[in-house]
Amino acid sequence: MKKIVLLLLALGAASLSMAAGDSFVNEKAHNNIRSTDSLRRGAKTYMNYCMGCHSMDYQRYNRVAKDLGLTEDEMMASLVLTDAKYTDKMEIVMTPEQSKTWFGIAVPDLTVIAKARGVDWLFSYLVNFYQDEKQANGWNNLTLPNASMPHVLWEMQGIQKAHFETETDAEGNEHTVFKNFEQVTEGSMSQEEYRNTVRDLVNFLDYSSEPAKLIRMAYAPWVLLFVSLFTFLAYMLKVNYFRDVH
Ligand code: HEC
The missing domain is CATH 1.20.5 (Single alpha-helices involved in coiled-coils or other helix-helix interfaces)
Structure with a gap:
């Protein structure tokens, strides 16, 4: 029994350290799934800025409307921006083949991304884009290095550059470590407003990964x-x- 517990602990620690080593998560989402206003704002940003590339194949427009307390007319007028029907799944027009040609990768579906990555990872990812001339699309990301997604919210956040330093560890190996961001172009929002927008967006992704959470929280x-x-x-x-x- 003791051995099994120790094995489980070791496995847990190993997966945690792998997760920490893979990605740079430096901010917490602090989203509130019980705030319907926040979910509505998040859904709006999602439909406007993300649905061009990312589907939500396991989610339907009418389900979102019901959960967010919107009537069919309100939903169709404010959140369904394509010619999709009210009862349709939230699919995109781009095929996986086109996606591979344009981005070199099949753009992932985001229905359950909050379960896969966690809300803090998503929050960090969306605030950690920086300008990088070495990348084909001009952008890079601290949380998902060399990501092929451009910074689609740059007009809100503005443009930042990342500064790195080289550190030598006890064994004499050199590591590149992130130092800080430098804002080179102001965005249409202050950093605080931008973080609130991202918080709402992550909140919507959190809800979408498990709509039943809303009911659970209410009960x-x-x-x-x-x-x-x-x-x-x-x-x-x-x-x-x-x-x-x-
Ligand atoms: C122009 C197309 C495009 C748009 C618009 C876009 N993305 Fe992406 N996104 C991508 C591509 C391509 C990838 C794959 C990146 C990689 O793995 O290199 C990606 C990856 C991601 C990932 C990482 C998935 C993972 O676990 O690896 C998340 C999260 C994400 N996008 C969220 C968003 C959100 C939120 C929006 C809206 C604000 C958005 N994306 C808008 C193209 C896009």
């Missing part, structure tokens, strides 16, 4: 209330029964 306070009431009653009953036990 949670009632379940807790029931459990506390029941505990109280059980306790009173115990006090009553044990009154005569000496």
Whole structure:
């Protein structure tokens, strides 16, 4: 038994250190899935800036409308920007073949990306784009180095450059470490506004990866209330029964 526990711990530690080594996650999302306003804003940014390339094949427009408290008309007017129907899946027109030709990679579907990557990873990814002349599309990303996705929100965030330093470790090996970002062009938003926009977007991706979470979160306070009431009653009953036990 002890060996199994130790093995599990070792596996856990190994996967954690691999995850940490692979990607640079330096900011937390702090998103709130219970905020419908935030989810609506996030959905809007998604439809406007991401749906051009990323499908959400396991999500339907009418489901999103229902969960976000929108009527069919509101949904069609503000969030369905293609000629898709209300009951359609959130698919894109680009085929995987076209995607491979244009980006060298099949652009991933984002329905469950928040489950795969985690919200903090997504947040960091969307704030960590920087200008890099060495890349074919002019952009690079600290969280997903050499990503083939351009910085599609650059007009909001502005353009930043990354500064790196070379450090030598105890064994004499040289490592390139990230030092800081330098803002070279201002965006249409302040850094705080941009982070709030990204937070809403990540919130929408978080919801989309598990729509049932909304229902769970809504029930949670009632379940807790029931459990506390029941505990109280059980306790009173115990006090009553044990009154005569000496
Ligand atoms: C012009 C097309 C395009 C647009 C628009 C676009 N992306 Fe991407 N995205 C890509 C490509 C290509 C990749 C694959 C990057 C790679 O792995 O090199 C990618 C990768 C990603 C990934 C990483 C997936 C993973 O786990 O590897 C996330 C997350 C993502 N995009 C989110 C977004 C969001 C959010 C938006 C909207 C703000 C967006 N993308 C808009 C093309 C696009």
